[in-house]
Amino acid sequence: MLQTLRKIGSIGLVSEPAPAPDELLRVRRALDARIATLLGRALCIRHVDAGSCNGCELEIQALSNPYYNLEGCNLRFVASPRHADLLLVTGPVVKNMAAALQRVYAATPDPKLVVALGDCGCTGGVLGQCPAVLGPVSSVIAVDVAVPGCPPSPVRILQGILTAIAG
Amino acid sequence: MPLRRWWERAQSVPGAPHARGLAVSVDEWRQVAQDTAAAGGVLLSLWIAREPGAQAAVYAAYLTDRGVLLAELVLAGAEEATYPGLETIFPAASRLQRAACDLCGVRASDPDQRPWLNHAAPYEFVRVDGEGVHEIAVGPVHAGTIEPGHFRFSVVGEKVLRLEQRFxxxxxxxxxxxxxxxxxxxxxxxxxxxGDSAVAFAWAYCQALEGMSAVAVPPRALWLRAVCLELERLANHLGDLGALGNDAGFAFGLAQFSRLKENLLRAVSGAFGRRYLFDVIVPGGLAVDLALDVAGSLADTVRAVCAETRELRDIYDAHEGVRDRFRGTGRLTAELAARLGVLGLAARASGQAHDLRVDLPCPPYTELSVAPAVQQGGDVAARVAVRFDEVRESGRLLAHLLSALPDGAYAVDMTAPAEAAFGVGLIEGWRGPVFVALQAGPDGSIRRCRLHDPSWQNWPALEYAILDNIVPDFPLINKSFNLAYSGVDL
Structure with a gap:
């Protein structure tokens, strides 16, 4: 126990300031800016892997490490789409995940936001031409913000989420 | 017929010193599998190649003491409809055969004829009957940030009677x-x-291509590839060690290990220009070189991360609650691991002392003398201990690799093979053996490329490891294996 407390004390705070939103990532603005700002005061995020290689998942997980202070940005990942305000969708959408993605989208209460993540989520990427791939996220559900990268860094992912809720 | 006789009959594969291939008849097909099993070998992969207008062929790759033995069965006449399945000899063959059937339409004799990759067809799970038995269906979308898959638990109270996976x-x-x-x-x-095995798969692919093209990859490139592979192992193990602490209710572990992983990824980014080593390994060598001063600072970070990991290992070992959750949980006995042909990290935690970096090393591992991490317990604690040991060993290897990088070119020009050729790649990724069988066509085309992740063998073992455990321990047990979804769904 003492060793644990000593370790916590010796490391101290490593959190870094959040990045500014980047309007270049925005695909559309469907929500009234006031609603988006309100959501941004306590935004719940549900991640959906629609067929990715798991590279994007690694960077989403990294977003929860102490450097990025996610909850300090009023953001939090939730276990069910029914609790979510924003869907963070990775991968090209594959045939075997299309129905699940549509059901998750339908289960997410309005008003909701969608961030497509990674080159595959944005355009299909390297995996986009595979025969069992339907296409980018926007080919199945409406996308508000698209964050390219293979995989995008945690800072870029955070920037994309903050852009979605920027008033 | 002993395995030795098949090995002697087989022909060498150009550029793959550890691999041999032979064509077999339909009567010999299962015999090779039986002789391999009798000699302590395991099934590495199974796939079918079927080109329009040509006869289909089914391939099995076996991992034996001597190396990789590839058996080819060309399907003609009656076998075109059904070939003899290997599932009674190697249980992992069942899903491979079902997946191959969905892709090529050629069936094995396996009584389990349910589809695997084809989700448009109806699917029946095996039902468990009895008083108080009920089912819990989880996925494909999970509560955490993980890949899609479905788990069907049959439980009584909290106790798991059966787990069936659907991928x-x-x-x-x-x-x-x-x-x-x-x-x-x-x-x-x-x-x-x-993505978490980007280096292992890219290296295995390039190894197969370079082998068939008889290209001599410069020593500096091979050393840098080993640097990349050990960094990938380190990053994944750090992530898992944190997540395992968290799943045992010790959030401190996640905070600390995710911080260490981030430190490592930032150093990797400083060295290679990307946090994850995508597209760094290319045919002929590497896409980027490593400057001397950068290699030094990368080595410093690795040393610091490994030193902190030693400290955290003491904290994990001393923590009563963590010990209680890890010990005896999700046990996979050595006998069962051997029977199921489990591979890599999970196998080493169940007493199977196999590591390709030791058993069938490719350069530069031929010069490195890796100490494999082996534990006997087969439980979550053993899989955690293997990871801790492998972090230490990768740290040692990286210190050596980075301090003694050979001078010279980091890549050579590659030209595609002009004629049909065959190559094999075999790399010990962080989960275990990653295997690539590459068939080149004329003019730089690809006729068939088989890519195999050890999760094919290890997923069925998880169905056994969970038995008689309680449902709330599933996330912990599952994470202790941490198997691939995309890597097997392909």
Missing amino acids: GYAHKGIEQRFTELPILHGHQLATRVS
């Missing part, structure tokens, strides 16, 4: 896509088979 949700048709790509570009797709 294929992330199926993209990657192997078919390979046949449309120029062979010199295939490494980009191989990198993205399973």
Whole structure:
């Protein structure tokens, strides 16, 4: 126990300031800016892997490490789409995940936001031409913000989420 | 017939000193499998190649003490409809055969004829009957940030009576896509088979291609590839050690290990220009070189991360609650691991002392004398201990590799093979053996590319490891294996 407390004390705070939103990532603005700002005061995020290689998942997980202070940005990942305000969708959408993605989208209460993540989520990427791939996220559900990268860094992912809720 | 006789009959594969291949008749097909099992070998992979207008052929790759033995059975006449399945000899064959059937329409004799990758067809789970038995269905979308898959638990109270997995949700048709790509570009797709094993798959692909082309990859490139592979192992193990602490209710572990992983990824980014080593390994060598001062600072970070990991290991070991959750949980006995042909990290935690870096090393591992991490317990604690040991060993290897990088070129020019050729790649990724069998067509085309992740063998073992445990321990047990979804769905 003492060793644990000593370790916590010796490391101290490593959190870094959040990045500014980047309007270049925005695909559309469907929500009234006031609603988006309100959501941004306590935004719940549900991640959906629609067929990715798991590279994007690694960077989403990294977003929860102490450097990025996610909850300090009023953001939090939730276990069910029914609790979510924003869907963070990775991968090209594959045939075997299309129905699940549509059901998750339908289960997410309005008003909701969608961030497509990674080159595959944005355009299909390297995996986009595979025969069992339907296409980018926007080919199945409406996308508000698209964050390219293979995989995008945690800072870029955070920037994309903050852009979605920027008033 | 002992395995030795098949090995002697087989022909060598150009550029793959550890691999041999032979054509077998339908009567010999199962005999090779039986003789391999009798000699302590395991099934590495099974796949079917079927080109329009040509006869289909089914392939089995076996991992034996001598090396990789490839058996080819050309399907003609009656076998075109059904070939003899290997599932009674190697249980892992069952899903491989079902997946191959969905892709090529050729069936094995396995009584389990349910589809695997084809989700349009109806699917029946095995039902458990009895008083108080009920089912819990989980997925394909999970509560955490993980890949898609479905788990069907049959439980009584909290106790798990049966787990049945259903995968294929992330199926993209990657192997078919390979046949449309120029062979010199295939490494980009191989990198993205399973992002957490990008280095292992890219290296295995390049190894197969370079072997068939008789290209001598410069020593500096090989050393740098080993640097990349050990960094990948380190990053994944750090992530898992944190998540395992968290799943045992010790959030401190996640906070500390995720911080260490981030420190490592930032150093990797400083060295290679990317946090994850996508597209760094290319045919002929590497896409980027490592400057001397950068190698030094990368080595410093690795040393610091490994030193803190030693400290955290003491904290994990001393923590009563963590010990209680790890010990005896999700046990996979050595006998069962051997019977199921489990591979890699999970096998080493169940007393199977196999590591390709030791058993069938490729350069530069031929010069490195890796100490394999082996534990006997087979429980979550053993899989945690293997990871701790492997972090230490990768740290040692990286210190050596980075301090003694050979001078010279980091890549050579590659030209695609002009004629049909065959190559094999075999790399010990962080999960275990990653295998690539590459068939080149004329003019730099790809006829067939098989990519195999050890999760094929290890997923069925998880169905056994969970038995008689309680449902709330599943996330912990599952994480202790941490197997691939995209890597097997392809």
